[in-house]
Amino acid sequence: MRIVVDSEKCEGHNRCYSIAPELFDVDDYGYATEANGGVVPEGMEDKARLAIDNCPEYAITIVEE
């Protein structure tokens, strides 16, 4: 699975990061980017989906199932 954060949409709620710190990096201003090139390690797919389902800005999407 691969995910991507749309930096145009991200407003830095950090919901993703608090749910799955392994999957996201946060810069000094609180804006998120996908960690590890967006590749979700095996077994962490559910956490990735949870992060997606809690982002109020709909900024995170799955680019590859």
Place this chain on the structure above:
Amino acid sequence: MSDEVGVPSTPPVDDWASDYDIFDADYINDPYPIWADLRGECPVATTERWGGSFLPTRYEDVVEMARMVPSLSSADPIVVRPPDDQIDASGAYHTVNAPPISADPPVHTWSRRLILPAFSPKATAKHEPYTRELCNKLIDDFIETGQVDGAQDYAQQIPPRVIAHLLGVDEGKADEFTEWVRGVLEIGLSNPAVRQASREKIFGFFQQEVADRRVNPKDDLISELMAAEVDGEPISDNHIVGTCNLLLVAGIDTTWSSIGSALWHLAGHPDDRKRLVGDPSLIPNAVEELLRAYSPVTMARVVSEETEFKGCPMHVGDKVLMNFPGANRDPEMFDNPDVVDIERQQNRHVAFGVGIHRCAGSNLARMEMHVALEEFLARIPEFALAEGGEVTWAGGQVRGPRQLPIVF
């Protein structure tokens, strides 16, 4: 209607769709059924009361309005305007000088960027040990007595100290800070004279803090703001004082209300309480759910250009209440929205707003709630509302319990 929290006495409401009143006792005590009715009937309600405003009740509408920048401007986020004859001679305190919350782009963009680093997850984590120690000290003071006012003696005591700690000002003034902030956001919300007087105190205080740091710079957020530059220019003292004002006002009543509502919920829902005591790793998820269900904050917008919303005309000067709490109870968005499910998985709540004004302090607020609940539950695993004790709520634009008698 309690004078203590400054709730004004208002004529009863017959028709919520065309004549709602955010200071009505029913609205303050239990706004949820009112919003539920409106959602079905007239999803954007209107009123002439308190200078007039619109009140959206659907998630979709609130989010769309939050993105209508700058036609729905943040220039005046408090809904009740002072009457002209009550504005102080200088006019300095009748409008809100609190960037970025009171600004639109471009000022909003740089003034927000200026404070964001102080509130990133990493920066916020640094205040956790202080917060944990503070919570424990507060608990030490009442644990032997078997009772506590969860609002006044616990929830209220935490945010003013954390924010003082972060700004670098005297934590011993916490009670004064709380009084000033309530003067702006509670008593002063419907009483512009009190609001102006409280603002003068806050501004006077921070003007002095800035002046002191001109002579003796410190290692704190105020000094950082003073040293910062935007496009090669230093930031005006007026701007710095305005931002400090915002951090004090935005950080105290809001977080106090959230911690209080969370304790109120857990005192009345032993199953949820026991689950969190048994498995504290559920607390972060529970915090988000409690924020959704009992969102405290409703900020306002002012229409800055003739516009319409879904066919409904909005004129320059009209106010719009950003009903984040109502959005979070919309059944179109949340399954069983009136049920608190501390293990809810899908939860795009907007308790901290949405779009460019997303609460800059949200990481700090979450940390405070998390630590406050974790420490309380660890040391007082069994507690309930005191029988016959009266729970009172503050309402208007920030809702939360102000008296919360708990026994354990």
